[in-house]
Each structure stands twice: as C-alpha cells, then as structure tokens.
Amino acid sequence: MKLAIRNLDILFGTRHTVQMEELDVDAGEIVGLVGESGSGKSMTASAVLGLAQRVGATVRGSITLDGMELVGASDAVLRTVRGRRIAMIFQSPSGAFNPVMRVGDVFARTLKLHGVASRSDARARAERALTEVLLPTTALDRYPHQLSGGQLQRVAIALALALDAEVLLADEPTSALDVTVQAEVLELMTTLRTRGLAVLLITHDLGVVAEVADRVAVMQAGRIVEVGPTAAVLSTPTSEYTRILLASVPKMKSALGGGSSGA
Ligand SMILES: Nc1ncnc2c1ncn2[C@@H]1O[C@H](COP(=O)(O)OP(=O)(O)O)[C@@H](O)[C@H]1O
Ligand SMILES: [Mg+2]
Numbered sequence: 001m002k003l004a005i006r007n008l009d010i011l012f013g014t015r016h017t018v019q020m021e022e023l024d025v026d027a028g029e030i031v032g033l034v035g036e037s038g039s040g041k042s043m044t045a046s047a048v049l050g051l052a053q054r055v056g057a058t059v060r061g062s063i064t065l066d067g068m069e070l071v072g073a074s075d076a077v078l079r080t081v082r083g084r085r086i087a088m089i090f091q092s093p094s095g096a097f098n099p100v101m102r103v104g105d106v107f108a109r110t111l112k113l114h115g116v117a118s119r120s121d122a123r124a125r126a127e128r129a130l131t132e133v134l135l136p137t138t139a140l141d142r143y144p145h146q147l148s149g150g151q152l153q154r155v156a157i158a159l160a161l162a163l164d165a166e167v168l169l170a171d172e173p174t175s176a177l178d179v180t181v182q183a184e185v186l187e188l189m190t191t192l193r194t195r196g197l198a199v200l201l202i203t204h205d206l207g208v209v210a211e212v213a214d215r216v217a218v219m220q221a222g223r224i225v226e227v228g229p230t231a232a233v234l235s236t237p238t239s240e241y242t243r244i245l246l247a248s249v250p251k252m253k254s255a256l257g258g259g260s261s262g263a
Contacts, residue, residue: 002027002198003048003086003167007061008071010043010052010222017057018043018222025167025198030189032209032230033202034245035219041202044219045169047071048200049086050078065167084114087160091172093152097144103155104140107162116163129158133188150181157188161195168192171202186212206249210234218242 003025010018018040025031033041046052047059050070063070065085070078082088090096097106107126111117117125127137133154144152153173160168170189174182189212192199201213209216209230216234217227218241226239237243 001025001064002066003200004064005044005048005062006064008044008047008063009058009060010040010047011058011060012056016222018047020044020061020219020222020224023217023224023227025200027166027198028193028196029215030193030199030201030213032213032216033200033219034204034206034209034216036204036245039219040222041204041219042171045088045171045200045202048167048169049082049088050075051082080114083110084116084163085165086167086169087156087163087165088169088171089153089156089160089173091175093149093156093176094144096156097152099144101143102140103142103144103147106155107140107159110159111162114163122162125162126158129162130155132161132191133158148181150177150185153177153185154188157185157192160192160197165197167198167200169200169202172204173201174208175203175205182208183211206234206245218245 001024005020005023008018008020009016035041043052043057048063050073052059059071061071065081070081104123104126108119108122111122111125112119126140130137130139135151135154139147139155174185177185186208189199189201203209213230215228216230217224218239220241226233226237226242233242234246237246
C-alpha cells in the first residue's frame with residue numbers, strides 16, 4: 001500500500017478532531033475524502049505531511065508511506081517526504097506560489113532542493129511536465145499573477161510530475177475554480193493516476209468525487225462513516241450521513257432518481 005493510515009488520532013488538547021481507523025490509497029488510485037466543512041479532512045492531510053503538530057495538534061497512530069512510518073518521524077525525514085515524495089495542491093493556487101518567483105524558478109529551485117535535477121536539467125524536466133498538463137512552456141517565464149487559477153493548479157500538478165512524486169494530496173483543488181476549469185483540473189487527476197500516483201482527493205463536493213474517484217471515504221465529525229467504491233457509495237449509500245450529503249448535491253440527486261435518497 002502506498003499510503004496507509006491506521007488508528008489516526010488527532011487531538012487539540014483533549015478534543016479529538018480526527019479518529020480514523022483505516023484509510024488506504026494505493027498507487028494508481030484516486031481516493032476521495034469527502035465531508036462537510038470542519039469534519040477533519042484538512043487536518044488529516046496535515047498529519048500526513050507532518051504539519052499538524054505545527055498548529056498545536058497531537059498526532060497518534062500510524063501513517064505509512066510504502067511502509068515507512070511518518071508519525072513521529074524526524075524533521076529531516078519529513079522534509080525529504082513533504083513536497084517531494086508526497087506532493088500537494090491546495091484550494092488557493094496563488095497562495096501556494098511565491099509571487100516574486102517566475103514559474104521556471106519555482107521548478108528549478110524545488111527540483112534542485114530535492115536533488116531531483118540540476119538547474120540546467122530542471123528546465124527540460126519542467127518543460128516536459130508542463131506539456132503533460134497541456135500548458136505552453138512559455139508559462140515558465142511567467143509570474144504567478146500572470147496565470148489564471150486553473151493554470152496555476154496545472155503548474156502545481158506539473159511540479160508533482162516533475163518531482164516524480166508518489167502521492168498527491170489535493171485539498172479542495174477545484175473549489176476556487178469555475179466549473180469548466182474544474183473539469184479540466186479533475187481530468188489531470190486521472191493523468192496522475194495513469195502515471196501511478198496515489199491521489200487523495202479532499203473535497204466537500206460529492207460531484208467532484210463522482211467525476212474521478214475510484215473509491216470514496218465519507219467523513220463526519222472526524223470519523224469515516226462510510227468507505228467503498230465510488231459508484232457503490234453514491235448509488236447505494238449505507239450511512240444516513242452520506243444520504244444527507246448526496247441529497248444536498250442537485251446533480252447527484254437527479255442521478256439517484258430525483259431525490260429518493262431516503263429510500
Ligand atoms: N489550529 C487549530 N486549533 C484548534 N482546532 C483546530 C485547528 N485547526 C483545525 N481545528 C479543528 O479541527 C477540525 C477539523 O478542521 P479541518 O480539518 O480544517 O476540517 P475540514 O478540512 O474538513 O473542513 C475543525 O472542527 C477545527 O475546529
Ligand atoms: Mg479543509
């Protein structure tokens with residue numbers, strides 16, 4: 001298993017924010033993690049990245065990357081994992097980029113930092129990755145503010161490809177984008193799947209999950225209340241909470257037969 005979470009317990013003081021028994025993401029798989037705002041999705045991602053402690057949380061349990069334990073790992077280990085073996089994209093792409101660095105410099109710096117490529121090789125690698133996400137290589141000469149939100153998400157995905165990342169954590173990657181651009185970014189998630197990445201797609205939007213996720217885990221108040229193949233969870237949800245979530249998505253409701261979600 002590429003990413004395996006077991007008995008994850010994230011606390012703020014004595015308050016349990018996340019209590020997750022089990023969640024796996026395999027290579028070449030997109031797993032959707034859904035739930036309403038505040039259910040603990042982003043804190044779960046923070047724990048995977050070894051960043052939850054930085055905001056004052058206590059993390060217990062096990063999170064393994066290819067069998068390597070990340071909970072309690074040293075800063076040195078986590079630095080080699082974060083942004084390299086585990087890439088991430090967030091809701092606000094502009095916030096993820098240094099405004100005074102050209103995109104090409106971001107690639108050069110990141111690839112060099114992680115020992116993936118020298119400065120001269122970085123350019124070629126970056127150009128290949130940008131082509132894969134259907135951006136012109138001239139994007140390398142642009143500053144973040146010269147690109148749209150959708151283009152910046154493409155750049156972030158290209159960076160994951162250029163780094164040969166194994167896992168992608170995508171936290172609400174399409175929430176700030178308009179619908180047509182959303183679809184294009186989701187399409188790229190499937191490219192990552194083809195490339196063998198393990199993708200954890202975090203969203204409050206079941207419509208997003210329905211588009212691309214192979215499996216879906218539904219979170220409520222820090223716990224997974226339902227997990228299974230996407231088609232099965234969406235067509236025949238077993239938890240009442242999933243039914244409520246489904247009923248709140250208009251297009252899902254129609255897919256289920258006009259809102260007979262209580263049946
Ligand atoms: N820095 C913090 N201090 C205390 N509680 C926090 C902090 N960050 C998040 N939380 C709590 O963790 C819970 C889960 O938050 P989060 O993972 O961001 O939810 P989601 O991403 O599902 O919207 C929230 O209810 C919030 O109160
Ligand atoms: Mg969140």
